[in-house]
Amino acid sequence: MIAPAPVRVLLAEDQVLVRDSFKVLIDATPGLVTVGEAGTGTEAVFLARQRRPDVVLMDVRMPGMDGIEATRRICAHPGTAGVRVLILTTFDLDEYVYAALRAGASGFLIKSATATELLAAIRVVASGEALLAPTVTRRLITEFVRRPERAPAVRALDGVTPREREVLTLIGGGMSNAEIAEHLHLTVGTVKTHIGHLLTKLNARDRAQLVIAAYEAGLVTTSR
Template identity: 70%
Template sequence: MTEQPTRVLIADDQALLRGSFRALVQTAADLSTVGEAVTGAEAVQLAHQRQPDVVLMDVRMPELDGIEATRRICAAPETAGVRVLILTMFDLDSYVYSALRAGASGFLLKDTPPEDLLAAIRVVAAGEGLLAPTVTRRLIAEFSRREPVAPLGAELNLLTTREREVLGLIARGMTNQEIAGHLTVGLGTVKTHVSHLLTKLDARDRAQLVIIAYESGLVTPRRSGEGRNRLTGVEE
C-alpha cells in the first residue's frame, strides 16, 4: 500500500515566497501542498479546515503574527497533531524562544538550502524537533540568561537516571545517532528512551523536550565561571 504524502500548508504574506515554497514542495514525491495562507489568522483557519501534517509558518504576517498563530494551532485539540515549522529571515533570540514556547517543532532561516528545507519538513512530520545550528546556539544562550520557570515536578521525578541523561543530551542538540555513540548503546535503545521521555513529560516532540529540560532547571547552560552541565557532567 502506497503511503500518503506529507501534507504541507504554506503561510507567508509574500506571494513570491509562497510560490517558491509551493514549487519546491511539489518537486518531492512524498510531499504535497494543501493550501496557502496570507495572514496568521488564515493559517489558523486553514489548519483547522485542511488538517495538514506540517505548516511552514512565517513569523511576520498581518492580522496575527506567526508566533500567535502557532500557539493557537498547537493549543487547539482539533489541530493537536499539526506540526509547525517556523521559517523566517531573522534568527533573533526572542523569535526562537517564543516560537518554541508556542509549540513550534522547528525553526529554520529562509536562506536554508532547498534540500535542507525538504528534509526539515520530513523530520518535523515524523515527530522530531529541528533547529538550525545557529538557532540552537542562540536558544541555549537565551536560556542561560533566564532562571528556571517550572521547578522540577512530579513528571521529572518519574524519569530514570538514564532518561535524565538522554534528556540532557537532547537539550545539547544531539541526534539519536550521536546520543547512541556518546552513551555507547544501540540506536534502538536511544529511541526507546526518547519515546519514554515524550510520554512521561507529555511532550509533542524533541523541541518541547529541550524547552522542558531548560525551563525546569534540570539542565543548566554553562555561564561564565561555571564548568559542566549539572545533569550530564559534560562540558557545555
C-alpha cells in the first residue's frame, strides 16, 4: 500500500529560534514536512508561489509586509489558490484574526498552543477544514460587533434559502454542526449539506469564511 504524500508546510515567522523549533517539530513528525522558511511576508508570498505548500504557518507581525497582507496575496493569487493559511496569533490580537480571516486564512492558532495542538491544527487545515473553535468564534464576533466604528462590508445573501440563512446565522454565532442540528431539529448530515450549499453560493473557502459572511450580512448581533 502506497503511503499518502506528506503535508507540505511553509513556515513564515521572523524569529529564527521560533522558526527553527517549528521546523524540528514538523520534520520529526510522520506525515509532515517543511518545504520552506520565510522571515518576512514578502518571502512568504514568494515561497508560497514557488513551492506551493499545503499549509503556510503564518505569523502576523513580521517586518515589511505583515502576515495579513501576505495571507491576502497568497489566497488571492491563482497560482496559490489551493494553499491554506494557518495564522499564528495571541488572544489579545483578535483584531488581526478577523482581518486574517477576511483575507482568506483558514483559521488561527494561539501561540501558547502545545506541540500536539500545533500538529493537529496543521492537519486540520491541510484537510480542507477550518480551524475555528466555537468558543473562539463567539469571542471574535462579540469583539467586533460591539465596535460600531469597525463597520463590516455589506454582504449580500442572494440565492440563500431561509433555512440556509438560519444555518449561516448559527455558524456565525459559533455553533458546531451538532449544536446546529439540535437547535434546528435536523440531522448532522442535513446540516453539512446546507453548509456545502452555503460555501458554493457565497463563494467561501471554508467555515471560517462563512463566519465572516454571517457577520458582514448583519446576521450576528450583540444579542446573540
